[in-house]
Amino acid sequence: MTPAAAASSARVTGFQSRTAVRRMGSALRSRELPTIPDYDVQRRVGQGRMSTAWLARDLRRGGDVVLKVLNAGHAGDAARDAFAQEFAIPLSINNKHVIRVFDQCSTRAHPYIAMEYLDGGDLAGWIRRGITASDAVSLLGQAAMALAQVHEQGVVHCDVKPANLLLRSCGELVLADFGLARRAGATVPAVRGAVFGTPCYAAPEQTRGDRANFAADVYSLGVVFYEMLRGIPPFTGPSALELQCQHVMAAVPRLPLEFARFQPLVDAMLEKDAHRRLPNGAAVLDHVGCLA
Amino acid sequence: MKKLVYLFVVGVVIISAGCKKNLDVPPTNIINDADIFSNVAGIDGYMARIYSQDFSVGHAYIAMEYFPCGDLRARLQTPIDAATTVAYLKQAAAGLAAIHAVGIVHRDLKPENLMLRRDDSLALADFGVAKQVSMLITDTGDGDIVGTPYYISPEQALGHAVDARCDIYSLGVMVYEMLAGRKPYRARSVRELLNMHVHAPVPRLPPAHAHLQTVVLQMMAKKLERRYPSAQALLDDLEARGL
Numbered sequence: 001m002t003p004a005a006a007a008s009s010a011r012v013t014g015f016q017s018r019t020a021v022r023r024m025g026s027a028l029r030s031r032e033l034p035t036i037p038d039y040d041v042q043r044r045v046g047q048g049r050m051s052t053a054w055l056a057r058d059l060r061r062g063g064d065v066v067l068k069v070l071n072a073g074h075a076g077d078a079a080r081d082a083f084a085q086e087f088a089i090p091l092s093i094n095n096k097h098v099i100r101v102f103d104q105c106s107t108r109a110h111p112y113i114a115m116e117y118l119d120g121g122d123l124a125g126w127i128r129r130g131i132t133a134s135d136a137v138s139l140l141g142q143a144a145m146a147l148a149q150v151h152e153q154g155v156v157h158c159d160v161k162p163a164n165l166l167l168r169s170c171g172e173l174v175l176a177d178f179g180l181a182r183r184a185g186a187t188v189p190a191v192r193g194a195v196f197g198t199p200c201y202a203a204p205e206q207t208r209g210d211r212a213n214f215a216a217d218v219y220s221l222g223v224v225f226y227e228m229l230r231g232i233p234p235f236t237g238p239s240a241l242e243l244q245c246q247h248v249m250a251a252v253p254r255l256p257l258e259f260a261r262f263q264p265l266v267d268a269m270l271e272k273d274a275h276r277r278l279p280n281g282a283a284v285l286d287h288v289g290c291l292a
Numbered sequence: 293m294k295k296l297v298y299l300f301v302v303g304v305v306i307i308s309a310g311c312k313k314n315l316d317v318p319p320t321n322i323i324n325d326a327d328i329f330s331n332v333a334g335i336d337g338y339m340a341r342i343y344s345q346d347f348s349v350g351h352a353y354i355a356m357e358y359f360p361c362g363d364l365r366a367r368l369q370t371p372i373d374a375a376t377t378v379a380y381l382k383q384a385a386a387g388l389a390a391i392h393a394v395g396i397v398h399r400d401l402k403p404e405n406l407m408l409r410r411d412d413s414l415a416l417a418d419f420g421v422a423k424q425v426s427m428l429i430t431d432t433g434d435g436d437i438v439g440t441p442y443y444i445s446p447e448q449a450l451g452h453a454v455d456a457r458c459d460i461y462s463l464g465v466m467v468y469e470m471l472a473g474r475k476p477y478r479a480r481s482v483r484e485l486l487n488m489h490v491h492a493p494v495p496r497l498p499p500a501h502a503h504l505q506t507v508v509l510q511m512m513a514k515k516l517e518r519r520y521p522s523a524q525a526l527l528d529d530l531e532a533r534g535l
Contacts, residue, residue: 204482204483235451237448237451238399239399239400241400241441241444242399242400242444242448244441244482245441245444245448245449245451245482245486246449246450246451248449248482248483248486249449249450249451249483249486249487249490250449250450250451250452251450251451272483
């Protein structure tokens with residue numbers, strides 16, 4: 001079969017390319033426990049296209065850590081650069097609402113990042129179980145605090161969503177996963193062909209590959225806030241394309257009367273025009289302060 | 293790896309188990325969906341034929357008819373005359389009538405998933421499976437990340453309730469494109485484009501195709517109650533017009 005025919009049949013099936021299939025295959029292979037010096041790897045706690053997360057015991061410092069290990073098939077320079085920034089950005093921010101990273105290694109067979117293990121699960125699980133309005137405001141404030149710090153460093157997170165907002169057992173919220181983060185004003189993601197944000201949470205301008213801006217994070221956090229209040233996100237189109245259209249065009253559904261006091265903040269965060277939206281995490285924090 | 297290549301030969305959807313978290317749909321569900329489609333496909337030639345499907349340790353796969361002639365997007369590179377357009381329209385409408393009859397709304401009809409056979413007959417492809425896969429936003433490097441909503445209905449753009457009539461709108465956009473040789477709505481931004489779907493009048497067809505203007509208008513009507521109520525109603529109207 002010629003490469004052109006292969007590409008054509010891949011299109012029939014809805015896949016972007018054979019590369020996508022190959023990457024999925026490589027994600028499958030990362031099932032066996034990796035051997036990493038100084039860590040006792042115990043079990044898998046997460047699986048992404050680019051990396052796999054393992055719970056491990058840190059044999060030098062003691063205590064549990066999460067080891068995020070780059071999947072085989074992502075050994076290229078671009079993937080390693082993205083992986084390096086996933087370590088460097090949180091390392092440069094000292095805030096209790098931004099995930100702590102301890103250690104990294106980019107040269108061995110299994111490039112990894114060692115980071116804080118959060119035993120409270122992610123916000124997606126908490127939303128499924130139901131969150132009170134006062135908790136939602138508190139969690140929003142903590143996420144805004146994290147974003148304010150990140151934005152102050154000139155960095156846009158680019159992937160704010162419940163799965164990347166983790167909780168400590170004491171209830172503190174932590175912003176994690178800087179794999180898609182970019183310097184403000186940068187146009188392209190570090191990894192060409194990388195999954196770029198999550199359609200349910202991506203700002204209208206984000207899905208077009210516009211320059212990264214702080215307001216895009218504010219929009220995503222607005223979606224998360226709405227979801228904490230209502231249990232479902234404001235837009236639920238069945239495909240990425242339909243979701244994108246809804247983010248661009250569809251009116252934000254009104255909150256029920258009991259949440260009416262949050263409507264101005266939700267509207268200011270979910271403003272379609274990035275220039276008229278709350279500009280950054282600090283601005284959200286100011287508004288949350290007024291609610292309390 | 294040998295298996296992958298072989299499956300490509302027949303044209304296949306492969307969903308790896310490792311990917312299912314991203315898809316947010318367990319592979320077994322996808323296979324259930326495929327069951328529905330294969331039932332539809334079994335009784336009707338207007339659908340891509342599904343030969344076999346399996347969910348094994350590593351992969352869920354569907355072996356689907358392969359289309360060496362490619363899709364309508366490729367066919368649009370060369371002019372399509374009115375008679376051929378009507379023939380394609382009738383077949384696509386019959387395919388839609390069949391899937392709508394079993395309660396499936398396609399929601400993402402576009403030239404890329406209208407496939408052509410060697411005998412110039414046309415088949416619908418890409419149902420739920422492909423849509424789940426497309427939930428992964430992939431940057432293709434040209435800045436157009438999700439795809440451009442040239443064929444989306446006004447009600448989908450607005451986030452309103454959607455029924456089978458959205459597929460008729462999308463098909464109407466394609467009929468316009470086949471007849472006029474260009475898309476009815478083009479814009480520099482997604483927002484502008486969606487605004488046109490919602491507000492801009494349907495442009496006139498070239499004079500040679502004026503007899504099809506009413507059909508296109510009624511397919512692309514912005515108000516749901518002015519649009520053909522069903523694919524079957526569209527087929528009946530074409531019949532009544534002697535097309």
